[in-house]
Amino acid sequence: MERNEVILSSDDDIDMEVEEKEEEDVKKSNDDLTEVCRPAKEITAQDTVLRRAEMYQEYMKQIQIPSRHGSVVPFTTWQGLAKSLKQLYGQPLHYLTNVLLKQWDQSRLGSDNEHRPLDAIIHPRKAEATIWLMEEVHRLTSSHHHLAKLWLLDPMHHAFVDPIFPRL
Template identity: 50%
Template structure:
């Protein structure tokens, strides 16, 4: 099973998986893993990946970035550069004090390039099917994704 590393503000996926699936079944009348639902998520992942490939990664970097978590740095970068970050960039392990903030921003853009260019939409759909909260990152790129699952 895929495990997600995220900040403490999120509830762990393994604990909440049953509750999330139960609420989806009540809302949609079908299970997450069913083929019809899976096809919709795979199509949405394909659209998402194609849209993310079209957004250019900025070439210039700012010099005043000081943050203690990837999430805070990512939110700041979204505001400063005016573009969303890839879903996979959001689920990086916590930064802690192991990397300098300027290097962290540069690292995020390097990782972002890889995620935008090389991610398989099928792999992305599998990750989304195991993460009921993926809409928090996806809806700003594919606005219709809120109504799918």
């Protein structure tokens, strides 16, 4: 006698198969999504600072050094003279120029003539010419890589970056 066997599967078995299929689909979907959402290159803080330094340096290269010098500007410190020149000529000074002028002012501390106004020691026209010569060197020859490296080492570098307002 031949017996026909019929095997019935329970609903639990069907549910399990459906769940496994759904999990596979979700996993595949997540893998595809991960590939789509993953940026081609991770952008780091260093990359951002490097890009800012590059844009800054390119902009500073475009600013012409004043060819005519105004009247003699009285000053007591290098940074004071720089502030007057920025106002007089309406343009920023390079980050490296500002840092160097601060160092020059600091180097006077403890000297015999520390309290003497700087324009009584160095003629104002010579001092102004010195700043513009330095400025030209910094604007035209500084590497944005060097700037970025300095900026990354100094979280307060913003204090020495003059505001830049492009002329429209």
